[in-house]
Amino acid sequence: MGELQIKKQAVKYDVVIVGSGAGGGMAAYMLANAGLKVCLLEAGPLYDPAKNVTQLKNPWESPRRGAATRFRPFGDFDACYWGWDIDGEPYTKTAGTQWDWFRARMLGGRTNHWGRISLRFGPKDFKRRSIDGLGDDWPIGYDDIKPYYDRVDELIGVFGTNEGLENDPDGKFLPPPKPRLHELFIKNAATKAGVPVIPSRMSMLTKPINDKRGACFYCGQCSRGCQVYADFSSSSVLIKPALETGNIDVIPNAMAREVLTDKEGLATGISYVNKDDLMEYQVSGRVVVLAASACESARLMLNSKSQRHPNGLANSSDVVGRYLHDSTGADIGGVLPQLFDRKRYNEDGVGGMHVYSPWWLDNKKLDFPRGYHIEYWGGQGQPAYGFGMGIQSMNGKFLVNGKQKEAGGYGSSLKEDQRFFYGASIGMAGRGEAVAFRHNNCEIDPNVVDKYGIPVLKFNVKWSEHEINQAKHMKETFKEILHSMGAIVTWGGDDGPANNYGLHAPGKIIHEAGTARMGNDPKNSALNKFNQAHDCKNLFVVDGAPFVSQADKNITWTILALSMRASEYIVDQLKKNNL
Amino acid sequence: MDRRKSLKAIALGTLSTGLLLDACKETDKKADPAKTDASTAGKIDRMPEETDHFNKINAEKFFSEHEMATITILADIIIPKDDVSGSATDAKVPDFIEFIVKDMPEHQTPMRGGLRWLDLQCLRQYEKSFKDCNEQQRIAMVDQIAYPEKAKAEMKPGVNFFNLMRDLTCTGFYTSEIGVKDIGYAGNKPNQWNGVPDEVLKQYNLAYTEKENKECVSYK
Numbered sequence: 135m136g137e138l139q140i141k142k143q144a145v146k147y148d149v150v151i152v153g154s155g156a157g158g159g160m161a162a163y164m165l166a167n168a169g170l171k172v173c174l175l176e177a178g179p180l181y182d183p184a185k186n187v188t189q190l191k192n193p194w195e196s197p198r199r200g201a202a203t204r205f206r207p208f209g210d211f212d213a214c215y216w217g218w219d220i221d222g223e224p225y226t227k228t229a230g231t232q233w234d235w236f237r238a239r240m241l242g243g244r245t246n247h248w249g250r251i252s253l254r255f256g257p258k259d260f261k262r263r264s265i266d267g268l269g270d271d272w273p274i275g276y277d278d279i280k281p282y283y284d285r286v287d288e289l290i291g292v293f294g295t296n297e298g299l300e301n302d303p304d305g306k307f308l309p310p311p312k313p314r315l316h317e318l319f320i321k322n323a324a325t326k327a328g329v330p331v332i333p334s335r336m337s338m339l340t341k342p343i344n345d346k347r348g349a350c351f352y353c354g355q356c357s358r359g360c361q362v363y364a365d366f367s368s369s370s371v372l373i374k375p376a377l378e379t380g381n382i383d384v385i386p387n388a389m390a391r392e393v394l395t396d397k398e399g400l401a402t403g404i405s406y407v408n409k410d411d412l413m414e415y416q417v418s419g420r421v422v423v424l425a426a427s428a429c430e431s432a433r434l435m436l437n438s439k440s441q442r443h444p445n446g447l448a449n450s451s452d453v454v455g456r457y458l459h460d461s462t463g464a465d466i467g468g469v470l471p472q473l474f475d476r477k478r479y480n481e482d483g484v485g486g487m488h489v490y491s492p493w494w495l496d497n498k499k500l501d502f503p504r505g506y507h508i509e510y511w512g513g514q515g516q517p518a519y520g521f522g523m524g525i526q527s528m529n530g531k532f533l534v535n536g537k538q539k540e541a542g543g544y545g546s547s548l549k550e551d552q553r554f555f556y557g558a559s560i561g562m563a564g565r566g567e568a569v570a571f572r573h574n575n576c577e578i579d580p581n582v583v584d585k586y587g588i589p590v591l592k593f594n595v596k597w598s599e600h601e602i603n604q605a606k607h608m609k610e611t612f613k614e615i616l617h618s619m620g621a622i623v624t625w626g627g628d629d630g631p632a633n634n635y636g637l638h639a640p641g642k643i644i645h646e647a648g649t650a651r652m653g654n655d656p657k658n659s660a661l662n663k664f665n666q667a668h669d670c671k672n673l674f675v676v677d678g679a680p681f682v683s684q685a686d687k688n689i690t691w692t693i694l695a696l697s698m699r700a701s702e703y704i705v706d707q708l709k710k711n712n713l
Numbered sequence: 714m715d716r717r718k719s720l721k722a723i724a725l726g727t728l729s730t731g732l733l734l735d736a737c738k739e740t741d742k743k744a745d746p747a748k749t750d751a752s753t754a755g756k757i758d759r760m761p762e763e764t765d766h767f768n769k770i771n772a773e774k775f776f777s778e779h780e781m782a783t784i785t786i787l788a789d790i791i792i793p794k795d796d797v798s799g800s801a802t803d804a805k806v807p808d809f810i811e812f813i814v815k816d817m818p819e820h821q822t823p824m825r826g827g828l829r830w831l832d833l834q835c836l837r838q839y840e841k842s843f844k845d846c847n848e849q850q851r852i853a854m855v856d857q858i859a860y861p862e863k864a865k866a867e868m869k870p871g872v873n874f875f876n877l878m879r880d881l882t883c884t885g886f887y888t889s890e891i892g893v894k895d896i897g898y899a900g901n902k903p904n905q906w907n908g909v910p911d912e913v914l915k916q917y918n919l920a921y922t923e924k925e926n927k928e929c930v931s932y933k
Contacts (some may be wrong), residue, residue, distance in 0.1 A: 179760075186758040190901060193888035195756055197767065198816050199809070200888070205763045215760055295928050309930035312908030318919050333928070340930040351903035477913055482900035516901055517893055519813075522883030526861050526876060542860040544879065546795040549895070552887065553797075556896050 140405070140414045147173040147383075148708065150404050150419035152390045152434065155243030156690050157676035157697040158425030159368030159376075160286075164701030165423075166381040170708070173417050174373070175388040175406055177426070178215055178239030181246060181369050183359030188213060190353055190361075193518050201519030207236070209518065213359035213367075214247035215240040222585030226592040233458075233576075233593035234641035235429060241386060242369025243427070244644065245690070247357045249486050250336040250365055251509070252292045253687035254283045254695075256301030262683050266503040268569045268600075269457075272682045273654045273663040276303065282695035290366045290694070291343045293484075294335030302492040308340045310488065311352070314481045316512035316560050317489045319470060323619030324491060329508065329611065334490040337366035337691075346375065354515070356485025365485065388415070390430075391588055392438040393422055393673065399442030401673045407586045421672045421704055421713055424650075425697070428678035429458070429576050432649035433591050435660075435675075436578045446578075448650075448667035453660050456575040457648035458595055459684065462506065462566040463638040464605040466612040466626035470512070470619065471532060473558035481513050493566075493686045502603035505686040506566025508611070514557035522552050527624070529555075560621055564608035567686040568601050568640070570648045595640045605629075605637035645689050647678035665700035672713045676700050770815040780828050783844050784810055784878075790855055791882040798895035801886050809885035820877065827874025831858075834871060905932035 148170035151158045162174050183189070188211040193199045196210040203210060207217035216239045225235055238244045257276040262269050280303070286292075287306035296304035310333035313321060321331040338356060342349045347370075348362030356365045363370040376382050387409035394402045394416065403418030424431040432455045438447035446454055486509075493505030529551040530541025539547065579592035609629055616623055629636035653659025656668035665680050667673040676697035678689055685692075707713045759767075776784065788801035788810070801807070814820040828843075831854070835843045839850045846854065858864055858871035859879075886892040908929070914920055921929075 188757045190903075191757055192890065192901060193893065194890055197771075197809075197812050199813075199884065201813070201816070203763070203766070203816070205760060205766070211757065213758075221762065293930075309928060311906050312921060312925060312929040312931070315909045315913060315917070315919075318909065318917075318921075322919075352906040353901060353903065355901075472917065477910075477916070478897035478899050479910055479913070480899040480902070480904055481906075481909070482904075483906050514898060514900070516898055517887045517896060519884055519888065522887045523880040525879065525883065530862060540860045541862050542876075542879075544791045544855060544859050545793055548879075548883075549792060549795055549797070552883065553896060 138414065140416055142416045143418065145171075145173075147171045147417065147419040149173070149421045149423055149704065150417055151175065151423040151425060152404060153177075153243065153425035153427065153430070153677060154241050154373055154384070155238070155368050155425060155427065155677065156245050156693045157678075158423070159242065159245065159372035160694050160697035161423050161425060161676050161701045162376045162382055163372040164698055165704065166376040166379040168701075168705045170381060170705065172376075172382040173419060174382055174384045175390055175404060175417070176241050176384065176386050177389045177409070178241065178387065180384070180386045181213075181215070181240040181242055182374070183213065183246065183363065183367060183370055184361045186213075186359065187361060189355050189358040191358075193516065199519040208247060208357060211355070211358050212247050213357060214238050214244060223590075224582060224584060225590050226579045226582055228592060228594040231594050231596050232639040232641070233595045234639050235591075235593070235646075236641070236644045237427065237430070240369075241373060241384065242367050245366065245368040246359050248690060249688065250338060250356055251486070251490075251688040252335050252337040252366070252691045253507075254303045254305060255279070255685045255687055255692050256299075256303055258301045259683065259685035259687065262504070266497065268503055269683050270651075270653065270658075273652055273659075278663075279692070279695050279699065282699045283691065286691060286694045286698060288343075290337055290371055291339045291347075292335055292337045292691075293333070293340045295333045297332050299492060305335070307335070308343075310334065311340060311483050313488045314483055314513050315476075316470060316473065317487070317510060319472065319619050320510050320512075320560070320562075320615065321489055324508075324615045327611070327614045327618050328494075329491050329615060330494050331489050331491050334487050336484060336486060338484045339364045340484075347371065350484055352483050354482030354485050385417070389586055389588070390426065390434055391586070393424070393434055393447050394418070395438065395440050395442065395447065395670070397442070399440065399670060401447075401670055420708065421674065423704070424673070424675045424679070425677045428646045428649045428681075429591055431675050431677055431679045432576060433578070435650065437589055443669065448660055448669040448673055450669050451657055451660055453572075453658060454650050455577050456572050457570040457651050457682075458574050458576055458593075458646060459568045459570040459648050460640045461643040461645040461684065461686075461688070462568050462597075462601045462604055463563060463643040464608045464626075464629070464636040465561060465563040466609065466616065466623060466636075467559065467561040468616050468621040468623045468627075469528070469555070469558045470560045470621045471558070472620065474532065475535065475554050476514075476557050478514065478557075482516075487511060500607065502600050502607065503569060504567035504600065504604065506564040506604060506608060507686050509563045509565060510561070512560035525551055525555075531622075559624075560616070562612050562615065564605070564612070565643060565645075565686065565688070566601070566604050566608070567684060569598060570651075570683055571598065574640075576649065593641075597634065597637060597640060602634045602637055605635040609635050645678070645684060647681035647684045647689055650675045650679035651682045652680045653682065664703040665696060666703070674700050674704060771812070773815055774811070775815050775821065776811055779842070779844065780825070781807060781811065783828050783831070783842075786844060786851065787855075787878050788882045790851065791879050792886045799891050801882050804886050804889035804891040806882050806885040806889070809889075810881050813881060813885070820881070823874065823877050827870070827877065830870050830874060907932050
């Protein structure tokens with residue numbers, strides 16, 4: 135290595151944004167369109183789903199037939215670069231605790247492959263402490279954010295139906311797709327079991343909304359990115375139009391090292407390492423916006439110590455890195471004998487479920503405080519690695535075309551079995567709200583650095599009995615629904631107290647939030663209600679970090695709405711010379 | 714040592730199984746990696762790290778010629794040609810298995826050890842490796858390990874191996890062009906989703922509600 139130099143960019147930007155996912159993409163879109171000069175740093179390469187294509191490929195076009203790798207943990211065709219295990223970027227855990235940390239490294243971040251489940255938080259979701267005494271209330275309520283949800287719906291596009299539900303608010307919806315066959319069975323069975331089933335709310339364009347994006351053509355492969363931009367990815371829907379304003383420079387492969395501050399403790403820019411040339415750079419701006427993901431943003435703040443910010447940037451409250459929580463998750467799978475030997479037709483639909491179940495019960499009558507929603511899947515999917523495996527657990531259990539067979543086997547009889555069982559699988563997953571606790575945190579590991587020399591995060595998270603009891607309830611509900619439709623459970627049915635009823639390890643659902651929570655009191659929150667740091671007025675955080683709690687709703691739509699709101703606040707405050 | 718000759722010798726009953734083990738420790742390094750069907754990488758979006766990984770494992774050869782010959786025979790027993798579709802080898806399943814054990818190293822020992830277990834069983838029962846058995850003997854051997862619930866306890870390692878071999882063969886076959894056509898997957902193409910076809914709704918005595926028909930997107 136030659137002499138180490140720090141290259142300072144001559145340009146001074148109005149805003150420097152770290153991270154290009156939902157929060158950073160929305161900030162880039164809003165600020166660039168407001169005429170501000172923006173620099174967007176992304177730790178991975180550029181990506182455009184129209185050019186970086188894995189969509190509409192056949193399984194044999196992957197040598198591993200779509201199986202997962204370390205590079206693409208959700209499968210070889212999945213759009214997301216990296217995941218649980220990135221070369222040279224480790225993290226650590228306190229012994230006896232659990233956390234799995236998924237990190238995307240690409241323009242658009244995880245929005246390139248996410249499930250597009252686009253749910254608004256409801257009025258109760260902002261006031262949980264007032265309801266159950268746990269956690270804290272948000273400094274804002276539903277009415278504060280509703281106008282932004284409406285605008286996000288219209289800007290990005292989301293399908294669904296207005297059901298008038300108290301805590302699952304109506305929106306500006308495009309028409310949803312009709313349920314698939316297994317979804318009709320699920321709907322009938324769940325309804326009988328007292329579980330409501332309504333059209334899902336997801337950000338795919340069932341109708342065109344402008345001339346820049348096409349309409350959905352129902353290949354069911356949103357996780358691969360869409361060549362016609364018919365689903366929401368930050369890369370295609372926010373950053374691409376932001377670039378067209380000419381007001382934004384995107385710097386890819388830029389791994390942020392720390393937030394730079396001046397003597398007064400105000401943010402002046404970002405120092406980063408360029409992953410291509412391994413040189414050190416600094417970029418300066420009047421405002422710094424962090425959107426690197428809840429944990430990466432906390433890591434940046436904690437790694438940005440100075441005389442004015444000895445406990446990490448904007449962390450006099452000591453809450454940065456704390457209150458880390460993920461959605462709960464538990465799943466089950468089975469087969470629906472009615473669907474054996476079924477007629478073949480294309481039922482790909484949109485990438486994911488056409489119906490779902492919003493939380494339907496009153497926690498006052500239950501032994502856990504927060505709710506969950508249920509996601510469903512099944513049917514005649516595209517074969518991928520894993521398809522056809524485990525036939526010995528099926529073909530001895532059910533009559534195949536009227537014949538009792540011995541489990542296992544081979545030959546033309548086996549081929550008959552595979553055809554007979556295809557398309558009959560069914561499954562469901564609960565995704566629920568965990569309680570955010572101060573003691574569940576990530577902090578800087580004093581002993582470990584990544585390959586760029588940046589100190590890494592050490593996680594310290596444990597589920598409480600609240601989440602475990604919720605998972606138990608999920609499993610009981612799933613079995614009831616499956617039983618009610620005559621389905622047979624094939625996996626996930628034997629969970630018990632020994633494995634927390636199949637509750638996934640925290641982090642696994644990839645909805646991490648809470649690490650720089652907002653609040654009115656600077657003593658117990660890092661940000662105010664406009665995502666602005668209490669201790670550093672020109673620092674904003676617009677990813678999952680500001681969340682006080684995360685509801686039983688996927689957090690992306692709320693990240694987008696809050697980022698839009700914070701961006702307008704930034705524009706306003708800059709105009710007033712307050713920043 | 715020429716493995717083919719050594720196995721022939723074993724078949725004649727003149728060598729101990731210990732020698733067979735030694736003989737098979739050598740791996741055949743002359744194999745032509747270009748023969749594998751894994752060369753499609755690169756047509757889909759890849760990170761440089763993925764391309765490097767692919768090139769590295771694709772240049773390696775894991776199974777010996779003897780092992781590949783055994784895998785090929787087994788794959789075609791598991792998925793033979795029938796009146797709907799071709800066989801596992803028609804779908805290049807053995808090449809897929811060679812690739813996937815390099816991509817998923819956890820399969821390597823169960824596959825290698827399972828193949829060896831199979832040869833030793835055949836040697837004991839028929840004084841030949843599986844590959845050199847006649848068709849009747851091969852099927853008689855497979856019948857002892859293909860049915861987990863009725864297999865004898867001492868056949869358990871073979872049952873586990875055959876389960877894995879059947880899994881990899883099925884998954885390789887049904888993710889090939891021949892297999893996808895056989896199973897009848899009808900998607901992966903642009904279309905307009907109008908709901909479950911009417912005749913299918915009728916078959917299951919189902920109907921969309923008025924609300925669904927009114928609210929959901931439909932195409933003419």
